[in-house]
Amino acid sequence: MNVRTSSYQTLIEGGKHWSFTMRAGMHLRLTDADGGANVGMLFYNPQNTLERYNAPDTLKCQHTFKLTAGHCLYSDMGRIFCSVTEDSVGWHDTVCGSSSQQSVQQRWGIHRYQEHRNDWYQNGTDAFLVEAGKYGLGRRDLAANVNWFSKVATAEDGTLNFDSTNSGAGQFVGLRFEMDTLVLLHTCPHPLNPAPLYPRKAVHLQFSEAQPVADDDLCRNSRPENARGFANTEFYRLCGVHGGEAR
Amino acid sequence: MRRESHLLPAEALFRQSIPAGDFWIDSLKKDQRLRIVDVEGNQAADTLFYNARDTAERYSAVDTIREQRNVYLSCGSKLLSTAGNVLAEIVADTVGRHDTLGGACAAESNTVRYALEKRTMHSCRDSYLLAAARHDHLGIAKRDLTHNINFFMNVPVTAAGGLTFADGLSGPGQYVEIRAAMDIIVLISNCPQLNNPCNAYNPTPLEVLIWNADVR
Numbered sequence: 001m002n003v004r005t006s007s008y009q010t011l012i013e014g015g016k017h018w019s020f021t022m023r024a025g026m027h028l029r030l031t032d033a034d035g036g037a038n039v040g041m042l043f044y045n046p047q048n049t050l051e052r053y054n055a056p057d058t059l060k061c062q063h064t065f066k067l068t069a070g071h072c073l074y075s076d077m078g079r080i081f082c083s084v085t086e087d088s089v090g091w092h093d094t095v096c097g098s099s100s101q102q103s104v105q106q107r108w109g110i111h112r113y114q115e116h117r118n119d120w121y122q123n124g125t126d127a128f129l130v131e132a133g134k135y136g137l138g139r140r141d142l143a144a145n146v147n148w149f150s151k152v153a154t155a156e157d158g159t160l161n162f163d164s165t166n167s168g169a170g171q172f173v174g175l176r177f178e179m180d181t182l183v184l185l186h187t188c189p190h191p192l193n194p195a196p197l198y199p200r201k202a203v204h205l206q207f208s209e210a211q212p213v214a215d216d217d218l219c220r221n222s223r224p225e226n227a228r229g230f231a232n233t234e235f236y237r238l239c240g241v242h243g244g245e246a247r
Numbered sequence: 248m249r250r251e252s253h254l255l256p257a258e259a260l261f262r263q264s265i266p267a268g269d270f271w272i273d274s275l276k277k278d279q280r281l282r283i284v285d286v287e288g289n290q291a292a293d294t295l296f297y298n299a300r301d302t303a304e305r306y307s308a309v310d311t312i313r314e315q316r317n318v319y320l321s322c323g324s325k326l327l328s329t330a331g332n333v334l335a336e337i338v339a340d341t342v343g344r345h346d347t348l349g350g351a352c353a354a355e356s357n358t359v360r361y362a363l364e365k366r367t368m369h370s371c372r373d374s375y376l377l378a379a380a381r382h383d384h385l386g387i388a389k390r391d392l393t394h395n396i397n398f399f400m401n402v403p404v405t406a407a408g409g410l411t412f413a414d415g416l417s418g419p420g421q422y423v424e425i426r427a428a429m430d431i432i433v434l435i436s437n438c439p440q441l442n443n444p445c446n447a448y449n450p451t452p453l454e455v456l457i458w459n460a461d462v463r
Contacts, residue, residue, distance in 0.1 A: 060348075
């Protein structure tokens with residue numbers, strides 16, 4: 001008998017990091033457990049980690065500054081790591097990067113592991129470096145990341161404004177993976193979060209099998225660019241370089 | 248903010264034209280100034296900066312815009328590295344606004360943006376890759392070719408979260424000038440893009456000039 005777990009769920013506390021590889025055809029739903037969450041995320045092709053998430057291509061291919069349902073997250077090779085199939089939030093940031101040890105200390109002070117154990121103040125950049133290192137990746141491999149649940153809008157003159165009310169408890173965003181993808185994530189605060197206390201916000205992760213991509217799929221049809229992005233990703237699958245059932 | 252430079256081309260240490268579709272890679276000593284001239288107007292200078300002593304430390308678009316709290320670059324913008332250090336500062340700018348959201352064109356992103364059959368057309372990333380390969384002693388390779396500055400490009404962001412590609416604010420002879428805040432490597436691709444109306448489908452030459460720190 002072929003017994004296979006078809007779903008998995010877990011909670012990642014605030015100020016932590018994790019990584020995993022998603023198979024093409026899997027779905028990941030992120031849920032903001034407490035309200036005000038931030039999930040920093042980077043994506044790589046596990047078979048060639050030189051192929052990675054490219055925020056500028058993702059934005060310019062879809063003429064957008066924010067990420068929400070209907071958008072696709074592009075690699076630098078013109079392929080789609082994942083599609084945003086559902087989103088109760090409406091705006092996710094991918095232009096503000098991650099916090100650093102220095103920026104966290106400046107805003108919230110020094111909370112070392114020695115004194116505070118699991119309540120130490122982790123920062124997004126160090127969190128990514130730790131996870132990246134597990135796959136032989138390092139400083140040169142970090143890139144502009146997604147900040148799920150965080151909104152930074154612009155004024156007419158280009159001034160950035162962080163919206164502290166963007167996401168509440170129970171809000172979610174769902175990703176359907178179109179190719180095998182190495183995912184690095186952290187739950188450290190957004191680098192522009194002005195909260196007086198280090199915001200420690202947990203996120204619920206739900207892994208499941210995605211529904212097949214239908215002809216009238218929202219993400220594939222939201223722009224002609226995405227139809228071509230899907231075509232590039234399907235060609236890659238045809239060539240068998242990439243996994244799923246073809247592996 | 249627009250500001251003209253008082254530096255005279257006749258006193259420049261170095262002066263060179265970069266034809267469209269070509270690249271230029273060189274180092275700048277701390278306090279040297281580099282001027283990039285949009286010779287015929289509406290050209291895009293896709294530019295990357297590296298710490299000359301540690302090329303893993305490089306220009307970071309996201310750190311730069313976050314720390315200055317503004318998505319556009321202009322005179323006064325400090326160009327930050329991935330480690331949060333100032334690599335260079337824009338000290339003169341006759342245009343007033345430059346893009347650092349749009350990234351560089353690549354053969355692969357061209358297939359998505361324009362048509363699958365555009366896959367063999369020349370692109371900034373191809374120029375970057377050739378520059379890196381020919382200068383591999385610098386330690387710059389594909390993983391180091393990231394989120395660049397597009398000098399002379401105008402990419403307005405809307406309040407609703409849209410990204411638009413507007414006609415350039417630049418014109419013939421407009422320029423931007425940076426002062427190196429540390430010893431840096433500069434890599435410029437003069438964009439060969441033939442599919443984007445931003446350059447009227449007509450990529451044209453750029454010019455670069457360098458002045459020593461002691462030239463006043």
